[in-house]
Amino acid sequence: MEDLSIQNVNLEQSENLERHHTDGFSNSEALVVRRGEPFRISLRLEGRPFNPRTDTIRIKVMLGRLYVIMPMTFSRKPSSSHWKAYIDPEGLNPQAPSIYICSPASASVGCYRFQLYVFTKNNGRSCATGKFIMLCNPWCSDDVVYIPFEDQREEYIQSDSGLLFLGTPMNVVSRPWSFDQYEPGVLETCLNLLRVSPQHKRNRKKDYLRRNNPIYIGRVVSAMINSEDDRGVLKGNWSKDFKDGVNPSMWTGSGDILQQWAQSNYSAVKYGQCWVFAAVMCTVMRVLGIPCRVVTNFNSAHDTNDNLVIEEFYSETGQKLKQGHDSIWNFHVWVECWMARSDLGPEMNGWQVLDPTPQERSGGVFCCGPAPVKAIKNRRVDMVYDTRFVYAEVNADVHKFVMSKGRVLSVNKDTERVGSLICTKAVGFPRPQNITGDYKLIKSPTSTLSSRSSSSTDNSTLRSESSRGVFVSLSLDKSPVVGEPVRFMVQVINKRRVAKSMKVHFNAQAKEYNHSPSETFWELHGIIHLAPMEVKVLEQQILPAQYEDVVGDDLINLAVVLEDTSSQERVLASEEFNIASPELIIQMDEDNTVVANNKQSAVVSFTNPFSHPVSGVLTVAGAGLMQGKLHYRMPPLRPGGRVEQCIAFTPSKVGMRMLQASLSLYNTNTNVRGFKMISVQGE
Structure with missing residues (x-):
């Protein structure tokens, strides 16, 4: 009888994607799985059937030049610390045996290759190859990024849209953002971000080994989002001259930025400011499987001399002067990532501040964190990484000087202004959640606040x-x-x-x-x-x-x-x-159930609140709702006038999706925005 050989390997894509909560990555060329959870592959054999008594299977899994060789066993007992491969003897199909590969819960993130060998008693050997992408696993209790609540995993890992918060504490502005982690090419670009990092270029083996640790990954990504020290994603620009790039206020999602970076052979995309840096980092961390959320600190101090005091100067007639090196940003945006901190002790587990906006160097490069939020609240400013710097951002005192001809006329001290409100998007709802009490000891913290309240x-x-x-x-x-x-x-x-x-x-x-x-x-x-x-x-x-x-x-x-x-x-x-800008209103027929792959429509309307006519370009986008973006030119609209634009789109993905619209006005310093969350049902 003809000896057996491998005809092909079936990666059981749909089953594994569902089991590993990676359904959104179905357009990837490689199978996408999470560490610490088995995934199944099936062999299609030619010749005689597989005989478990006489035939053996071995799998070699490789990450770069690192590899592990696993003999096949019949024990389903998983191992949280070692790679393992097994065949389930129950229901074994000798012509198409199923093999389960289980990685340790501390496996490194990256794109793996595997070689599968079948050895027969006649010294025959047959080989097949394949590849898979390994991500962190917040669903696995042995993973250091494990987060125990399903609604939080859905929000901080799976959600591909959200809100960023800008403005001032008294007038919080919600800005819609599309994280775009499931858009074509974004997953591969996020993995390539690790590959083009200086750490990988310096020592590939060491980089691959350290990618098992979200602390290391966070610092690499924090540095790579800005382009100050490396081939990072975004170039910062805080002037008002954006003629050779894009005004940071014009970006609406991470996908365009990451795709432009990849297509330009990893040349920095122009331009970003703090909320853009943070939002793109949130995309990368969610793609890599690390729970992440975008956080806004209102009245954020930049303490350049490390004395926990911010000095401001005014003229004797009330004009604020450009003196001093310290500053207070009306808002500053960073991210928090959820992870255990074995290096600091379990009391520091949980949310960690990471900030990709280039402000100060940390370890010689422009990155920041991960600084435990609990350490900031408990004033443990001695802790790594950059905890003292973040503590100053939320807790520094403000000294205001009234000056005349270089002489101090008066000085006032304010201990409440800095870090007066810290918020993030609420889980499952399009509104801000007040998390100031996570960072500071305050008398009566409240859990939520309303954006643009009229009260x-x-x-x-x-x-x-x-x-x-x-x-x-x-x-x-x-x-x-x-x-x-x-x-x-x-x-x-x-x-x-x-x-x-x-x-x-x-x-x-x-x-x-x-x-x-x-x-x-x-x-x-x-x-x-x-x-x-x-x-x-x-x-x-x-x-x-x-x-x-x-x-x-x-x-x-x-x-x-x-x-x-x-x-x-x-x-x-x-x-x-800040003075709240007008909003675009997006309406849909309330009785119209939105179904995937069925044509839908919405109406975007705008009323001109200015005392002069305005005109501009309306841009509409929505990950999972439409391919690319739609653009419409709006003719001049008189003061008080109202205009409507009908939008047609065909959703391609089920679940909660964000339709967002942005109106760029030609003759004012204003971008008008609006969004609507749409629940897309399956066919």
């Missing part, structure tokens, strides 16, 4: 300062909205039993989220008289026509300085805020 009680702000003779506070009437006046109130209290005459200086400047303000665009000066112990309220407003040129992604620094005309004593109160 003046929730969103009004109060910035107050006091001198020996006068107390002043500045508060906004409500969250400012484009098209409406910005109304604010200044309360002045004379704490002395003598009358006072005070010079009052109001000043408003536009600023980018991470820069010092630019020139003053609105100011007002006057004199007030205070009777002994008098409380006086000054109500002011900035009209839309006065601020429309700076609305959009810019913010506003508003300050008031009071000067005692007799003593020249000065007191300052200030606030930084």
